[in-house]
Amino acid sequence: MKRQRRLRKTDGLRSMVRETRLSMRDFIYPIFVIEGENIKNEIPSMPGVFHFSIDKLEDEIKEIVELGIKSVLLFGVTKSKDWCGSSGFDDEGIVQQAVREIKRINKDVNVITDVCMCEYTDHGHCGILDNDGYVNNDKTLAFLAKIALSHAKAGADMVAPSDMMDGRIGHIRKVLDENGFVNTGIMAYSAKFASNFYGPFRDAAESAPSFGDRKSYQMDPSNYREAILECEYDIEEGADIIMVKPALSYLDVIKGAKDRFNVPVAAYNVSGEYSMLKLAVENGLLNEDAIYEAVMSIKRAGADIIITYFAKDMAKYIDKW
Numbered sequence: 001m002k003r004q005r006r007l008r009k010t011d012g013l014r015s016m017v018r019e020t021r022l023s024m025r026d027f028i029y030p031i032f033v034i035e036g037e038n039i040k041n042e043i044p045s046m047p048g049v050f051h052f053s054i055d056k057l058e059d060e061i062k063e064i065v066e067l068g069i070k071s072v073l074l075f076g077v078t079k080s081k082d083w084c085g086s087s088g089f090d091d092e093g094i095v096q097q098a099v100r101e102i103k104r105i106n107k108d109v110n111v112i113t114d115v116c117m118c119e120y121t122d123h124g125h126c127g128i129l130d131n132d133g134y135v136n137n138d139k140t141l142a143f144l145a146k147i148a149l150s151h152a153k154a155g156a157d158m159v160a161p162s163d164m165m166d167g168r169i170g171h172i173r174k175v176l177d178e179n180g181f182v183n184t185g186i187m188a189y190s191a192k193f194a195s196n197f198y199g200p201f202r203d204a205a206e207s208a209p210s211f212g213d214r215k216s217y218q219m220d221p222s223n224y225r226e227a228i229l230e231c232e233y234d235i236e237e238g239a240d241i242i243m244v245k246p247a248l249s250y251l252d253v254i255k256g257a258k259d260r261f262n263v264p265v266a267a268y269n270v271s272g273e274y275s276m277l278k279l280a281v282e283n284g285l286l287n288e289d290a291i292y293e294a295v296m297s298i299k300r301a302g303a304d305i306i307i308t309y310f311a312k313d314m315a316k317y318i319d320k321w
């Protein structure tokens, strides 16, 4: 008889033969920065995740660095919105200020910024609208590049375009290079699906579209082959890291991208995936170790980098397991 259970007998043996290990260095922790002062408010749809004003970032950054997290992904929350998202490329904008402040607090933290327009446009779509409400691809590119350039100027190590316009990686790369930011990286939200799991985030970022949905630019959840093509184009255009988003319902796409491409693969364990599990644990429906199991599954599928609101929660598992 083949006795597979021999290696499962004790904690020590199980830990010795464990095939996949998580490290705090695997994680990117998303941070929502909001205008105003003295604000650290819990986001109602995302228990344990907060809005921070710039002056409250110091304690937060110190706490996450202490836990071993090295990278953050910044999102700006603002009241100043217009047709072309001009607060997004204001050098004194909320994200630009946050980048400078985090680098002042600890220059070794990897500061990555989300580049999109939905947080800054009055209509909440991720680009410039035509008269009929269609998001115009080519007009949007110039604005995305302005946002990315302004983040780079503020000192971001890497920009992360999340808009899903065609050709944006190539255009952003070109504009960064022309302005001397040859070493500012691009983490492309390459295979970003039109997902219902972004719901809690849109409350947090005040970025829900005021009409319609994002299906004409984000991907159809049923398409694997197209996801691989999106990754391929982004790499050709100059992406340093590709991303699959969401993570838990798209583990096959993560695995496919990992097997196929020779750049790091990131996976975004999104807000809905977070809140769903967090609320189930808080309400006693699931043991909290379910969090470890879910995050582990993302790494096992092949993600080199995991963007997750659970990053802090993971600290207690990493040494133990």
Ligand code: PBG
Binding pocket: 114, 116, 118, 126, 162, 163, 197, 198, 199, 200, 201, 202, 214, 269, 270, 271, 272
């Ligand atoms: C902006 C953006 C979204 C997320 C990251 N960047 C929302 C969206 O596309 O509607 C989702 C993140 C999450 O749900 O945690 N385009």
Ligand code: ZN
Binding pocket: 116, 117, 118, 119, 125, 126, 162, 163
């Ligand atoms: Zn957007």
